[in-house]
Amino acid sequence: MELASVGALFMFRGNHPTRVDEKGRLKVPAEFKRVIDEKYGQQFYITSLDGKVAQVYPFEEWERIEQKLAGLSNFNPTKKKFLDRTNYYGQQVEMDGQGRLLLPQLLRESGQIKGEVAVLGNLTYLVVRNLELFKREIEEEKFTPEDEKTLDELGI
């Protein structure tokens, strides 16, 4: 199969369950890897805002975020919080010859990102999270009447 790139607003989409091995290495699902090979280099920035979910940015995409942040004052509290968190969890990593990424240890622990995980496409980056925790979260969050109204208004 091939990922459509027709006017691609979304670079990555969908869920690819996979597993992180004992050494903390994540195999990038082949479909995502094809997009990466075509569009990006081998460098990635892996970080998180909440410690529960790993965000995997092609390095070029992360740099765009840094550039946006550079426009804010260093005393801007949002910038401080954002950088505190992304710096705390973040690490720059390179893909190995087998298409695997070594996840930062801090993140593996804080988000239980080991064993069975979900790799999700999300716009310009990938999200990696513990599959079991993800499943539980979905079961807990119910659609409210307001949610249904919002969807209706969008015509979904």
Next chain:
Amino acid sequence: MELASVGALFMFRGNHPTRVDEKGRLKVPAEFKRVIDEKYGQQFYITSLDGKVAQVYPFEEWERIEQKLAGLSNFNPTKKKFLDRTNYYGQQVEMDGQGRLLLPQLLRESGQIKGEVAVLGNLTYLVVRNLELFKREIEEEKFTPEDEKTLDELGI
């Protein structure tokens, strides 16, 4: 692995947890050391503004800060406060043959910078802080609706 320096707005980024030994020596994480070896000398200026967090400047970068300060009058209160603090905590140190930096004792005590620490990339310098204290700070600082709005506006 190699750190990209693509149009580097940020010279250093991400977190490398490490530990400061009994003698107060900090091992500079290999990834940061590679950038330093390529771009700077063995001299560093280690100081702090708040006593909680050590700021480790390649000496060349610290000199640039001094030059900027030179543009201000000696009676400028901001300059006085800045120099009072950085002089109080500051020390010039040299990296040893094993790539370690001896942290000034005053800072080790005032910022609990010993045992498990985080070494963080931050623009042109490194930040060293107690890992446990850092973790606690992050857990306390919550994103507010305003923060989310700011990030939304930036498209992050």
Next chain:
DNA sequence: AAGATGTGGGAGAAAGTGGTTGAAAGTGGC
């Protein structure tokens, strides 16, 4: 069946750690 994808593991190199020795700085006595 054959290629592509995913998985595990081992060897060698790199990174990290601790300790010891020699020099330098600090202190006290003459």
Next chain:
DNA sequence: GCCACTTTCAACCACTTTCTCCCACATCTT
């Protein structure tokens, strides 16, 4: 004020541990 002794510090050496790279096998897909 100078000399000698003591103590601290820094540089170097050697060992241990971790990690990265690569090879080889298993499994899935077309």
